[in-house]
Amino acid sequence: xxxxxxxxxxxxxxxxxxxxxxxxxxxxxxxxxxxxxxxxxxxxxxxxxxxxxxxxxxxxxxxxxxxxxxxxxxxxxxxxxxxxxxxxxxxxxxxxxxxxxxxxxxxxxxxxxxxxxxxxxxxxxxxxxxxxxxxxxxxxxxxxxxxxxxxxxxxxxxxxxxxxxxxxxxxxxxxxxxxxxxxxxxxxxxxxxxxxxxxxxxxxxxxxxxxxxxxxxxxxxxxxxxxxxxxxxxxxxxxxxxxxxxxxxxxxxxxxxxxxxxxxxxxxxxxxxxxxxxxxxxxxxxxxxxxxxxxxxxxxxxxxxxxxxxxxxxxxxxxxxxxxxxxxxxxxxxxxxxxxxxxxxxxxxxxxxxxxxxxxxxxxxxxxxxxxxxxxx
Numbered sequence: 001x002x003x004x005x006x007x008x009x010x011x012x013x014x015x016x017x018x019x020x021x022x023x024x025x026x027x028x029x030x031x032x033x034x035x036x037x038x039x040x041x042x043x044x045x046x047x048x049x050x051x052x053x054x055x056x057x058x059x060x061x062x063x064x065x066x067x068x069x070x071x072x073x074x075x076x077x078x079x080x081x082x083x084x085x086x087x088x089x090x091x092x093x094x095x096x097x098x099x100x101x102x103x104x105x106x107x108x109x110x111x112x113x114x115x116x117x118x119x120x121x122x123x124x125x126x127x128x129x130x131x132x133x134x135x136x137x138x139x140x141x142x143x144x145x146x147x148x149x150x151x152x153x154x155x156x157x158x159x160x161x162x163x164x165x166x167x168x169x170x171x172x173x174x175x176x177x178x179x180x181x182x183x184x185x186x187x188x189x190x191x192x193x194x195x196x197x198x199x200x201x202x203x204x205x206x207x208x209x210x211x212x213x214x215x216x217x218x219x220x221x222x223x224x225x226x227x228x229x230x231x232x233x234x235x236x237x238x239x240x241x242x243x244x245x246x247x248x249x250x251x252x253x254x255x256x257x258x259x260x261x262x263x264x265x266x267x268x269x270x271x272x273x274x275x276x277x278x279x280x281x282x283x284x285x286x287x288x289x290x291x292x293x294x295x296x297x298x299x300x301x302x303x304x305x306x307x308x309x310x311x312x313x314x315x316x317x318x319x320x321x322x323x324x325x326x327x328x329x330x331x332x333x334x335x336x337x338x339x340x341x342x343x344x345x346x347x348x349x350x351x352x353x354x355x356x357x358x359x360x361x362x363x364x365x366x367x368x369x370x371x372x373x374x375x376x377x
Contacts (some may be wrong), residue, residue, distance in 0.1 A: 002115045007120075008103060011297055015099050018301035022092070022100060025308050029315055031325030039085060040311035047213035050080070050320025058097040058325035061271070062104075062332035063339055064289070067094050068269030069153045071321065072146065073355040077104060081187065081314045083362060084139035087265060088304070088313030093321025095300040097329040102297035106290040110195045112244020115283075119257040122292045123270065126261025127299035128306070133265070136310065143363035149268035150356035156272040157349045168282050169241045170194070175204050176236060181229045185234060190223040194240040197286070199225065204233035249281050257291075261299050270296050 001009075029041040037043075053074050061067035068090050075081040082091050102346035106116075137145070176183055185196065199218050200210035225238065245253055256277045260270045274292035279285060307313045 003117070004106060007117070007294070008106060011099065011102060011294075014298065014301050015096070018095060018305065022308060026315065026319075031329035036312065039082065039314035039316075042306075042314070042316045044316055046316050046323065047321030048286075049078070050116050050317045053317075054093065054097065054324030055328035057092065057321070057328070058101075058330045059328035059336075060344065061094070061097065061325075062101045062329045063336070064271060064275065065344060065348060066082070066153070066269035066271035067097075067325070068264075069150060069157075069352045069355070072150065072359075073351045075317070076355050076358055080317055082139070082358065083314050084142050087142065087214055088307030088310075089318050089321075091264065091300055091307055092304040092313045093318035094325060095297075095304050096322045097325030098293065098296045098300055100326050100329040101333055102293040104329075105293050109242075109286055109290050110197070110243050111287050111290045112193055113248075115244035115250060115253060116291055116294060118250060118254050119291050120298050122254040122258040123261030123264075123295035124299045124302055126258040127264050127303035130265035130303065136312075140363050143359050144163065146268075147356045147360035147363060149263060150352050150359065153268055153272060154349050154352045154356065156276055157345055159276060160272060161345050161349070167285070168279075169197075169239060169284055171237055171239050173235060173237045176234060178231055178233050179229045181182035182224050182226050183238075184224050185238065185240065187223075193242050193244040193246070195243045196220050196225055197241050197284075198225065198239040199236045200239075201230075201234045202345035204235050206235070207280075210235075210237050241286060242282055243284060243287045245283065253277065253281055258297060260337050264296070264299060265303050270299075279374055299366070306338075 026043050029037070029043040032041050044322040053071065057067040057071045057074070060070065071090055072086055075086055075089070076083075124137070170189075172186055172189065176181060185194065186188075196218075199213040201213055202208050202210050213227055244250075244302075246315055257274065260273055262278070263273075264270050271292050274295065275285060278288040278291060304313075
């Protein structure tokens with residue numbers, strides 16, 4: 001079986017287990033709804049605003065913005081979820097939308113199998129250990145941790161927006177004779193784990209524009225590109241991106257994703273810091289999509305089940321995030337695919353910093369959460 005197919009099959013099985021166990025928890029919550037309920041047992045159908053919030057945040061999540069920081073800001077502004085259980089609500093509610101994104105992006109964006117599998121496994125282990133600890137933290141400790149995590153997220157977004165990291169993608173050109181159907185990528189690029197991402201061509205000696213060879217018209221295996229024959233000599237321009245690492249850089253990638261997986265349990269999204277980690281290790285930003293979405297898709301069911309077991313989440317808005325988020329993820333990943341997001345990222349930075357300040361202010365002023373925040377869970 002193809003390793004990627006095996007990975008997606010395993011993800012499907014894990015998702016079925018998550019849905020079954022969460023459905024059992026929802027059914028148990030419905031049985032006690034006649035009496036006094038807590039946020040974790042409020043199994044009413046989500047409100048329209050909760051569903052819309054899931055749709056919007058996960059739409060931008062699938063485009064690389066991330067959903068945790070923006071959802072936290074909305075929760076805080078709308079007083080929708082008590083501070084102490086925001087991390088659990090984020091993880092449980094965004095799990096199924098993230099799985100949707102993983103199925104879309106892992107299948108279409110190339111990534112080195114060893115790098116991809118290692119970083120996913122590390123993130124899952126980090127989330128498993130982190131969720132068990134954070135689910136039992138008192139409210140004030142969660143507020144301080146989330147405030148600090150949000151400030152870190154704002155820093156990551158700023159670094160990305162300012163393009164502080166070099167882009168490792170390169171384009172190599174070569175002229176090939178007529179009727180040639182296979183060309184080799186330069187040996188130094190193949191050894192550095194560069195993979196072709198786009199092939200364009202024009203007649204040899206021409207000064208005209210390059211025309212893209214359809215993705216279905218060429219394939220890549222073992223350092224060799226196979227493409228349709230042409231009756232004339234042609235010049236090929238091959239865009240390449242590094243899609244994996246080995247040795248010390250792989251060890252660094254694994255350690256870094258372990259830490260990011262643990263921080264997911266605190267409510268700091270993995271997308272922005274993972275994208276920066278991938279860039280620092282010399283991989284393509286595009287490669288970050290299957291890595292970060294695959295990491296989250298595998299770790300979030302694992303971490304979320306711990307929060308659900310501890311009743312350290314708010315059920316009703318979590319269901320709203322899941323229902324709306326699946327739709328938002330699908331639309332962004334399969335229909336929209338890309339947008340110019342620099343302005344949106346700057347707006348997110350402002351909102352995240354404001355939310356972090358409010359979270360820390362609540363922690364250090366010992367403010368009480370309104371409504372159900374003081375309910376014991």
